[in-house]
Amino acid sequence: MKLRDLFSDDAAIEPQAEAVDVKGLSVDSRAVKPGDLFFALAGSKTDGSRFIDAAIQAGAVAIAGDRPSQAGRVPFVVTPNPRRALALAAATFYPRQPATTAAVTGTSGKTSVAAFTRQIWERLGHVSASIGTIGLVSPKRTVYGSLTTPDPIALHKQLDEITGDGVTHLAFEASSHGLDQFRLDGVRIAAGGFTNLSRDHMDYHPDEAHYLAAKLRLFRDLIAPDGAAVISADHDCSPQVIEAARTRGLRVIAVGGNADGDGEGIRLVGASVEGFAQNLALEHRGRNYTIRLPLVGEFQIENALVAAGLAIGTGSDPSAVFAALEHLEGAKGRLEWVGEHNGAPIFVDYAHKPDALAKSLQALRPYAKRKLIVIFGAGGDRDAGKRPIMGAIAAENADQVIVTDDNPRSENPAAIRAAILAAAKGATDIGDRTEAIKAGIAALRPGDALLIAGKGHETGQIVGDKVLPFSDHEAVAAALAARVV
């Protein structure tokens, strides 16, 4: 592809460089291949412009960045926002995208919403995929990804491939990092969803206003002008998100108890727990629907309604969408029942933030007539402020707390646990996660329930810079199979 074709008019390209043939795109000098266009990006740890020489040595035929470089040996494209230019170039280089794409943002629930939207579309006969924290899930390929929102090059390569596979409908997760770093700017988004907002990523965003502003980019800048915004109406920040969507002239579908069921909204009129399911009364366009949602946890109602809104907002028939909710399956490691001991259920959940931990514990309370036990930890090299908050939430919402390791990374694991334990009076300290899980299961008696929180679908424990194989699912299965409990 010609260099000129990869950039919009605001990029400065010398006329003699416009026809340079670009064979690939790269943001990492260590991964550059001959023929690549290298984007020099200012990053959180270093500045890509320091590696221009290395990129040229590796075979880069052109460089893009926000200020002209002295390298001079290959053409240099000056563009005011290189990260956004990268996203748009990736969309041009890998041109195919599913015809219908929905994105979801919010602190919690993104993975479930993406999975539920995919499942609803599948049930309605569309070839569907989802991309997010648990990777790419599509009929022909399942690929694990390390980021919630992949970088633009990986993202557009995947979009191009799955479209070639016949995928017509895609639901994907828009993380605040992804939105802030313009990773999604080249995706044609027909509908965007918003779940909720709580404390998260304070190691990245300077404050909560910045965090919300990143999320709002989806509604302010990215959804197609004739697209839909599906917004949970039950949070303090909901009016701000609705306002951002209305200002753009998007079709707003509010969902939840505060939504208007007479019109576009999906109003939750009532909900009751029945076994491992919930009966919901809904109102949409003045019509009433009664459905059995086969999922545990009140928070899953919000996820299911946002998914339903995304399907309706991209053209599906409401009655068929609500009927499809009765068949939803939880996403891997999202308040997932993984076994039982002494008749007491054991759940694995990805909750690794204060609000999510509180919601998961509250969701399991109806299943713990006697004691609710929780096992969790907190990640190293990440927002340290959430550790005591999570300790206090666990102590308040559970009857027995075991604090363990969860990706300590470069930090001293015992110090992370100590910060949690200081706020969780009476908690037990068991650093080894396998041992903690064994102890939690061994403590179960009839009428109890156990929540193992933090890792969800993950298959590794990050210690130092090594990822050691670890899975809560496997640790539970091994403990139950060995009858060590």
Ligand SMILES: CC(=O)N[C@H]1[C@@H](OP(=O)(O)OP(=O)(O)OC[C@H]2O[C@@H](n3ccc(=O)[nH]c3=O)[C@H](O)[C@@H]2O)O[C@H](CO)[C@@H](O)[C@@H]1O[C@H](C)C(=O)N[C@@H](C)C(=O)N[C@H](CCC(=O)O)C(=O)O
């Ligand atoms: C903090 C963060 O978001 N970092 C992302 C960012 O990297 P960066 O630009 O800050 O990297 P940097 O190390 O400062 O380097 C600057 C530039 O120099 C380049 N470089 C660097 C060294 C070298 O030898 N040669 C070279 O060319 C780098 O490739 C980079 O382009 O841009 C990269 C390209 O898009 C991302 O891969 C990278 O994600 C890192 C791996 C990451 O861990 N991100 C996490 C925090 C993240 O994005 N998480 C969100 C949210 C998850 C959630 O909701 O829980 C996600 O979407 O996954």
